[in-house]
Amino acid sequence: MLGPAAVGALLFAAGLLVEVRCAVDRCPAAGWSRLLALDAPWALPRLFTAAVFLAVGLTAALAVAGSAARVRWWWAAVLGLGVALGTAKAASASSVVEQSGGRFTTLVVGVLLSAVGLPLLWRAGRRWAVHGATPVTLALTGCAVAVLGLDQVTAVVRSASSSPVALAVATCLEEGGEAVAALLLLAATSAWRPSRRGGRQS
Known part of the structure; x- marks a missing residue:
């Protein structure tokens, strides 16, 4: 996990530097500013977090292949x-x-889905004797808190401060926090996935 974490740290540090430079001086070449933007669709920092989540899916797919029954x-x-x-x-x-639906509505729906879905996932894992049900569910909870909570922190900074540097730092903390939560989830799924039927990864 150290390798991906180091790559992520470099990407988000570079993204923060670009955002701050754009705020206080002038942006670097347009291509670089778009490529390293912290919260732009298809920019490298966002794609890094997306890739980590997809790696979680791949790890879970291997667990599906190594598991049986429920x-x-x-x-x-x-x-x-x-x-x-x-x-x-x-x-x-x-x-x-x-x-389309508003920040408050999105937050409420996200909280409700997490509050209902994550306990159900945990209880199913405990009932079906899934090794790692608790740490993986806790890691998913951390992702939910990061995705839903840090976004609200950035919104508060945006409304309370007119400083573009403060907003850049808040955005970096939001996007970086989501990346850290995704890495922890990947670590949990990698550590606890079964590598053979009925077994756990050694």
């Missing part, structure tokens, strides 16, 4: 979540939903 269905749910989160992150789906 355990397979549990990991299939994690697979679906990983792919959905990765696709939504790459396409900036949350921003699109906020623009």
